[in-house]
Amino acid sequence: MRITISGPPGSGTTSLARYLATRHGYRTISAGEFFRALAAERSMSLGDFGRLAESDPSVDKLIDARQKETAESSDDIIAEGRLSGWMVENADIRIWLAASIECRTGRISSRDGEDEAAARLHTEERQACERARYRTYYGIDIDDLSVYDLVLSSERWDVDALGAIVDAAIAVSRR
Numbered sequence: 001m002r003i004t005i006s007g008p009p010g011s012g013t014t015s016l017a018r019y020l021a022t023r024h025g026y027r028t029i030s031a032g033e034f035f036r037a038l039a040a041e042r043s044m045s046l047g048d049f050g051r052l053a054e055s056d057p058s059v060d061k062l063i064d065a066r067q068k069e070t071a072e073s074s075d076d077i078i079a080e081g082r083l084s085g086w087m088v089e090n091a092d093i094r095i096w097l098a099a100s101i102e103c104r105t106g107r108i109s110s111r112d113g114e115d116e117a118a119a120r121l122h123t124e125e126r127q128a129c130e131r132a133r134y135r136t137y138y139g140i141d142i143d144d145l146s147v148y149d150l151v152l153s154s155e156r157w158d159v160d161a162l163g164a165i166v167d168a169a170i171a172v173s174r175r
Contacts, residue, residue: 001076001092001093001170001173002074002077003026003078003094003166003170004078004079004081004088004091004093004094005078005079005080006094007082007098007154008098008099008104009108009126010106010111011098011154012107012159012162013032013080014032015159016154016162016163019163020078020163023167025076026077027074027078028077028080029067029070029077029079031063031064031079031080031081031083032082034066038063046126047122050125050129050130050133053133054132057133057137064083064087064138067081067084068087068088071084072089082130082142083134083138083142086140093150093169093170094149096145096148096151096152097153097162098152098154098155099153099155101123102120103154103155105123106119108123130142150165150166
């Protein structure tokens with residue numbers, strides 16, 4: 001089983017990936033964790049590293065190619081990242097998590113210890129930067145959700161409820 005989980009920053013993709021990995025014994029690979037690790041290695045903020053990625057396509061292309069190759073050649077894996085649903089062509093289930101900017105920046109603020117106004121500004125900058133890069137590099141409109149099998153509200157449902165919905169989808173997909 002290959003599952004992709006995508007969504008904007010703060011939508012809960014990592015939490016759902018962890019839930020499913022624990023419940024089903026799947027391995028998880030995360031584009032966001034790799035992106036954050038590369039930014040930290042260079043002592044750069046996510047915003048600054050995102051701007052570097054804008055001027056140096058090799059950053060995104062390296063992250064995306066690694067995730068695609070690993071996910072497509074593995075079984076029982078969850079690929080978590082903004083473009084995973086687009087990149088992992090042989091995914092069995094593609095999921096998009098959605099939540100309002102207010103909800104997401106509240107989560108990001110709590111997680112990163114930053115006030116909500118700053119979290120919102122950084123999140124909006126990051127999303128605009130990513131949107132432009134994805135369109136330029138791959139011709140992908142990140143707002144086009146047509147590739148996803150499930151589009152779920154992480155604002156309405158907590159991780160256990162989201163997990164139950166995806167558990168049902170996994171059971172049906174295995175038939």
